Amino acid sequence: MARGTTLVKLLDQLRAELHTSLNPAHNNQVRDKQVHFLNKTQEWLWEDYNWPxxxxxxxxxxxxxxxxxxxxxxxxxxxxxxxxxxxxxxxxxxxxxxxxxxxxxxxxxxxxxxxxxxxxxxxxxxxxxxxxxxxxxxxxxxxxxxxxxxxxxKLNPLVKDTDRADIDDQLIFLYAASSYAPDSKEGKMALNRANKRLAKMKGRLTPRRQFSMFGVGRQPQPYRRPVVGAYRPPGT
Structure with a gap:
């Protein structure tokens, strides 16, 4: 899990996932929108699961x-x-x-x-x-x-370029990409990868039930009172 990724790095990852220019100057018009999607995605992930x-x-x-x-x-x-x-x-x-x-x-x-x-x-x-x-x-x-x-x-917001994410960076930029361009090929692929990663991470973080390879041994049987039928004298 890659946590602590800076906002400026998340922006690069999001743009690469969307196959757009990585040059900040080429993204001036949409930077605020991209930051918004990254923040909303991190907020959703934070609310979705009690990350240990x-x-x-x-x-x-x-x-x-x-x-x-x-x-x-x-x-x-x-x-x-x-x-x-x-x-x-x-x-x-x-x-x-x-x-x-x-x-x-x-x-x-x-x-x-x-x-x-x-x-x-x-x-x-x-x-x-x-x-x-x-x-x-x-x-x-x-x-x-x-x-x-x-x-x-509480979640730390992503505002300055040096602000760091509290949630896994791949989850953030993949889900953000799928929301940013939901109908595009890139967005659909990002959603698929994000869902798989989220399921895998939750599986790793969910405690597994312990079991014994050789079983737990013979369990004591509850006491049962013997059933006595009608009495018959010997020889009858």
Whole structure:
């Protein structure tokens, strides 16, 4: 997987795939359009699959009296997988969802506080609400009262020539070429190659079920009570 390819290199790859001139001066009129297709393609690929290399874990301190947190600056909120809090020297996973029943116990509107935080939800303005409101700042030495967020990070856009792609470059320029010129021979060939590469990459990244070459041995049979029919005395 070739990641980290610069935008200027992606433009060269796209133009080569479309059999157009590689000279930037010959592409001045369509450069913005080409960049648009590359960006939209990368965004689609990012949304299509939870790429393992884009999964991150970051620690944030709980702030006493703070209800909302800006985890959305680093993570796609819809793809946060779990949030944990360090309490008593161990990580405890928070439950998702905060409703009226929880506010009846600890009303965040009234600034009622307690440690540790126990739940989270996606709030307005790309923020995460932690409930209840913490009453103690996180300790950077022990990480006590810190929260750990695990999820898929946000995508870095391709704007400057030196910006680098987060997704495999072949997937980006091949799918971009197929969208840029869908009815052309080049576009159709690019789509076919892109689909094959995407399937292969997903196959490599999908965990395989383990199996034993020689089987798992004889399995214990469940106990069955013997069936006794009508009793017949000996000799009868």
């Amino acid at each position: 290399h884009l999964r991150e874990r970051k620690n944030y301190p709980v702030q006493a009296g703070q209800r909302f947190y800006d985890f959305g600056a680093d993570f796609d909120l819809e793809r946060i997988e779990r949030i944990e809090v360090m309490t008593g020297g161990r990580w405890l996973e928070l439950d998702q969802g905060v409703d009226s029943a929880h506010y009846a116990l600890q009303n965040s509107e009234l600034d009622q506080r307690a440690d540790p935080v126990r739940r989270w939800r996606i709030a307005e303005d790309e923020q995460i609400e932690l409930w209840p409101i913490g009453q103690t700042d996180g300790d950077p030495t022990t990480l006590e009262n810190y929260v750990k967020v695990t999820g898929i990070r």
